[in-house]
Amino acid sequence: MIIAEHLRKTFKSKTGDVVAVDDVGFRARDGEITGLLGPNGAGKTTTLRMLYTLMTPESGRVLIDDRDVADDPVAARRALGVLPDARGVYKRLTARENIRYFGELHGLSRDVIDQRTRVLAEALQMEDFLDRQTEGFSQGQRTKTAIARALVHDPRNVILDEPTNGLDVMTTRGLRGFLQHLRGEGRCVIFSSHIMQEVAALCDRIVVIAHGRVTAEGTPDELRAQTGETNLEDAFVKLIGSEEGLQA
Amino acid sequence: MKALLTVWMKELREFARDRRTLLLSLVMGPLLTPALLIGMFTLIEKKAQSQSEKPLEIAMVGAENAPNLVAWLAGQGITRKTLKGDPDAAVRAQDEDAYLKVSKDFAKDWREGTPALVEIVHDSTRQDARIPVQRLEGALQRYGQQVGALRLLARGINPGIASPLAVSHTDLSTPEARKGMIMSFLPYLFILSAFLGGAYLIIDTTAGERERQSLEPLLATPARRSSIVSGKIAAASTVGMLSLLFTLLALKLGAQFAPGIGRNLDVTFLAIMKMLLVLAPMVFIGTTLLTYIAAGAKSVKEAQSYMTVLMLLPMLPTIILMVSPVKEALWQFTVPFLAQNQLLLKVVRSEVISPLEWLVYCAAGFGLAGLLWYAATRRYHQERLAISA
Numbered sequence: 001m002i003i004a005e006h007l008r009k010t011f012k013s014k015t016g017d018v019v020a021v022d023d024v025g026f027r028a029r030d031g032e033i034t035g036l037l038g039p040n041g042a043g044k045t046t047t048l049r050m051l052y053t054l055m056t057p058e059s060g061r062v063l064i065d066d067r068d069v070a071d072d073p074v075a076a077r078r079a080l081g082v083l084p085d086a087r088g089v090y091k092r093l094t095a096r097e098n099i100r101y102f103g104e105l106h107g108l109s110r111d112v113i114d115q116r117t118r119v120l121a122e123a124l125q126m127e128d129f130l131d132r133q134t135e136g137f138s139q140g141q142r143t144k145t146a147i148a149r150a151l152v153h154d155p156r157n158v159i160l161d162e163p164t165n166g167l168d169v170m171t172t173r174g175l176r177g178f179l180q181h182l183r184g185e186g187r188c189v190i191f192s193s194h195i196m197q198e199v200a201a202l203c204d205r206i207v208v209i210a211h212g213r214v215t216a217e218g219t220p221d222e223l224r225a226q227t228g229e230t231n232l233e234d235a236f237v238k239l240i241g242s243e244e245g246l247q248a
Numbered sequence: 249m250k251a252l253l254t255v256w257m258k259e260l261r262e263f264a265r266d267r268r269t270l271l272l273s274l275v276m277g278p279l280l281t282p283a284l285l286i287g288m289f290t291l292i293e294k295k296a297q298s299q300s301e302k303p304l305e306i307a308m309v310g311a312e313n314a315p316n317l318v319a320w321l322a323g324q325g326i327t328r329k330t331l332k333g334d335p336d337a338a339v340r341a342q343d344e345d346a347y348l349k350v351s352k353d354f355a356k357d358w359r360e361g362t363p364a365l366v367e368i369v370h371d372s373t374r375q376d377a378r379i380p381v382q383r384l385e386g387a388l389q390r391y392g393q394q395v396g397a398l399r400l401l402a403r404g405i406n407p408g409i410a411s412p413l414a415v416s417h418t419d420l421s422t423p424e425a426r427k428g429m430i431m432s433f434l435p436y437l438f439i440l441s442a443f444l445g446g447a448y449l450i451i452d453t454t455a456g457e458r459e460r461q462s463l464e465p466l467l468a469t470p471a472r473r474s475s476i477v478s479g480k481i482a483a484a485s486t487v488g489m490l491s492l493l494f495t496l497l498a499l500k501l502g503a504q505f506a507p508g509i510g511r512n513l514d515v516t517f518l519a520i521m522k523m524l525l526v527l528a529p530m531v532f533i534g535t536t537l538l539t540y541i542a543a544g545a546k547s548v549k550e551a552q553s554y555m556t557v558l559m560l561l562p563m564l565p566t567i568i569l570m571v572s573p574v575k576e577a578l579w580q581f582t583v584p585f586l587a588q589n590q591l592l593l594k595v596v597r598s599e600v601i602s603p604l605e606w607l608v609y610c611a612a613g614f615g616l617a618g619l620l621w622y623a624a625t626r627r628y629h630q631e632r633l634a635i636s637a
Binding site: 083084085087090101149 | 250251254255258261262265266457460461462463464465466467468469470471472631635
């Protein structure tokens with residue numbers, strides 16, 4: 001379970017301070033998929049980076065499995081599987097070696113890594129390119145490799161930053177199935193997206209972020225009720241305050 | 249510690265798969281440096297030999313005024329050649345090294361016993377003209393002294409009276425040290441290859457990793473950042489040390505084929521090992537400094553633009569020593585580049601390096617590398633490092 005409380009982050013720029021995230025808080029439960037929905041530049045990636053301890057919030061705190069990440073960031077990173085916005089793979093290593101590298105950094109034994117690689121490769125349908133060097137991989141193959149290496153240590157909590165970015169329809173469908181599979185295993189899954197169809201199709205709970213703030217939180221039904229709109233798309237537009245950046 | 253080893257091995261494996269870069273850094277460099285040395289040696293030796301032993305042919309303007317002098321010079325291996333056109337222009341155009349100008353009044357002055365004028369016309373900025381001019385000058389001086397002595401004898405005077413001083417040189421330099429003098433550029437080559445031997449790998453794995461967007465996922469793993477940086481530094485140092493070892497071994501091998509090197513340099517196995525020890529701190533200083541710089545750079549291109557400046561750094565002590573030579577002192581072994589420069593020269597001249605000098609040197613060298621390592625790991629803790637895009 002991941003809990004974010006009153007997160008705030010400011011960036012310094014030449015024109016003055018920019019508040020990227022302002023008092024963001026939500027709760028992502030185990031066995032549920034929580035979607036972070038918002039237009040580009042709304043503060044989704046910055047929020048996620050604070051969750052996986054890459055950035056320290058100015059105020060507020062993050063709890064992972066009821067432990068404050070600030071107390072022990074290493075333990076927090078151990079409990080998390082992260083697919084960041086940046087998902088470069090090592091071009092001169094094979095997909096399997098990419099996964100093994102991260103497994104070793106997590107301190108896993110060779111046997112465990114091999115066994116996890118088998119499971120993940122099957123779930124993500126990557127057997128036919130597992131032993132090829134990743135140079136020349138398609139976007140979908142790269143993303144799958146990045147997801148597999150993020151989950152090699154079998155984490156309870158999974159954070160994915162726009163996982164379907166740049167993927168074709170079939171790969172996206174496959175990935176959706178994989179996320180549902182993770183939920184079925186009782187994991188806590190958070191993923192961010194700016195595509196509302198995707199969030200609507202997949203998420204148990206939705207957190208809508210715009211301009212660095214949470215504008216709404218709840219199940220799709222609750223959001224519809226809250227805005228008085230029967231159509232989810234209209235509800236989103238109302239919550240975000242504009243249609244900007246919501247196109248797929 | 250385990251993470252360090254993981255990163256170390258992974259970076260080396262990735263490096264080994266890049267065949268072209270591997271060849272460039274582990275084969276090309278080690279071949280080029282000794283090849284350059286052998287080539288320069290052969291060239292210098294040949295030149296010195298041919299210039300001081302071959303008959304020297306120079307133009308002599310007004311030779312008809314001093315037929316005896318010309319005949320005497322010919323006996324010394326300096327013969328006359330005819331030159332068309334303006335001899336001054338020929339020297340300026342560097343077609344001629346020098347020429348001799350005998351004054352019109354030479355014969356008259358000679359007979360009257362007043363100093364007769366002969367001029368050596370040359371361009372003092374030309375290295376090539378140095379030896380011919382010296383030979384000519386020496387020959388003329390000998391001729392002058394000979395004739396002077398004869399004149400005194402003819403007047404019944406002991407020629408010794410006219411030379412109250414007998415000046416002579418006694419060269420106390422060891423033969424090995426004289427050899428080392430020609431080699432003042434050798435330390436630069438070795439220091440440079442030690443300093444920047446791991447440069448490619450370190451830039452590729454720090455700035456390059458950031459540019460290729462694989463740094464953020466790496467930093468999201470539980471591995472400590474200091475372990476990650478240290479692994480990268482260890483990998484680059486491995487490559488740097490290997491490339492250095494190959495260079496030194498190639499030099500040793502080259503000495504078998506070009507006797508010039510062996511005669512001028514100490515290339516015994518002991519000396520090679522000493523050179524490796526002298527250069528080891530340089531490898532660490534180079535990789536840690538580059539890690540510190542490249543970690544702050546946003547792209548490989550930015551990191552590479554620092555290389556030009558870094559290539560000049562090892563040259564500084566050589567330049568400073570050239571402008572104002574300093575006496576050897578213990579403090580010099582604490583100054584990076586200067587220390588390596590002095591120690592390498594000592595090794596190739598087969599001079600003894602005292603244990604105290606080794607101690608001071610290693611403490612200072614590895615100490616500085618340690619400081620730079622600390623600075624580099626601190627840089628990897630910065631928040632903005634992970635945010636590349």
